[in-house]
Amino acid sequence: xxxxxDEPEVVPNLNVCLVGPSGTGKSRAKRxxxxxxxxxxxFDEEDTFPLGxxxxxTPGSGEAIIKELNHEPDQAMMAGxxxxxxxxxxxxxxxxxxTLIAKGARAGSSLKPILMELYDAPASVSNVTVTGGRxxxxxxxxxxxxxxxxxxxxxxxxxxDDASGF
Numbered sequence: 001x002x003x004x005x006d007e008p009e010v011v012p013n014l015n016v017c018l019v020g021p022s023g024t025g026k027s028r029a030k031r032x033x034x035x036x037x038x039x040x041x042x043f044d045e046e047d048t049f050p051l052g053x054x055x056x057x058t059p060g061s062g063e064a065i066i067k068e069l070n071h072e073p074d075q076a077m078m079a080g081x082x083x084x085x086x087x088x089x090x091x092x093x094x095x096x097x098x099t100l101i102a103k104g105a106r107a108g109s110s111l112k113p114i115l116m117e118l119y120d121a122p123a124s125v126s127n128v129t130v131t132g133g134r135x136x137x138x139x140x141x142x143x144x145x146x147x148x149x150x151x152x153x154x155x156x157x158x159x160x161d162d163a164s165g166f
Contacts, residue, residue, distance in 0.1 A: 011120070011121035011141065013119055013120075013121065013141075013143070014143045015119060015143060015144045015145075016033075016143070016144070016145050016146075017097055017145075017146050017147065017148060018030060018145075018146075018147045018148075019147070019148055019149070019150055019153065020147075020149065020150065021149060021150060022149060026147040027095075027147065030093070030145055030147060033145065034055070034091065034093065034145070037053050037091055037143070038053070038055060038091075041053040041089065043055065043088075043089075048086075049086055050071060050086070050088065051089075052089065053089040053090065053091050053143075054068060054069075054088055054089065054090050054091070055091050055093075056068045056069075056090045056091060056092045056093075056142075057092070057093065058092070058093060058094055058095070058099070059092060059111075060103055060111075061103075061109065061110060061111055062109070062110035062111045062112075062113065062114025062115065062127055063110060063114075063127050063129055063132055063135045065090065065092060065111075065114060065115070065118070065142065066114065066125055066126065066127055066135040066136065066137045066140070067132075067135045067137075068088070068090060069087075069088045069090050069125075069137035069140040069142070070088070070135070070136060070137045070138075071086045071088050072086075086138070086139075087137075087138055087139025087140060087141065088137065088139075088140060088141075089141045089142075089143075090140065090141070090142040090143070091142075091143050091145070092115075092142055092143070092144045092145070093144075093145045093146070094144070094145075094146040095146070095147070096146065096147060096148060097146045097147065097148035097152070097153075097156050098148065098152065098156045099146075100144075100146055101156050101157065101161070104166075110127055112161075112164070112166050114127060115142075115144060115166075116164070116166055118140055118141075118142045119142075121139075121140065121141050122140070123138070123139060124136065124137065124138045124139070124140075125137050125140055
């Protein structure tokens with residue numbers, strides 16, 4: 001809920017990739033962070049205006065992330081107010097960075113571009129597909145957490161990822 005004054009304002013983000021050899025506690029640290037976020041900012045789906053963080057899991061597409069970040073408040077509670085979506089905080093977790101990269105490398109995948117767009121916490125984000133139609137999220141905020149090993153980085157990321165800003 002805080003921004004850094006700039007033009008436009010900058011929303012600080014917490015995308016994290018823990019890097020280290022096997023057995024150094026990356027997964028344990030990741031579980032600890034997830035537990036802190038879930039316990040201190042738990043998400044209540046029934047809340048008209050939820051303030052917590054939704055545990056999104058391991059989505060296979062950018063559209064799936066956007067869909068999870070959309071929350072339509074109960075219209076009975078919104079009587080007399082304009083219909084709109086409520087901004088959601090999300091926690092996305094990939095066990096290994098290689099899983100994230102592989103899902104994003106599929107032909108036609110929007111995962112990487114949407115994650116890059118969400119990193120900047122835009123006022124809204126949307127995507128259109130033939131099968132799913134338009135998916136839309138207002139005021140989204142997403143933290144992405146993953147891990148990798150030191151030796152794997154050079155094989156997981158390629159020059160296209162670097163050139164695209166991913």
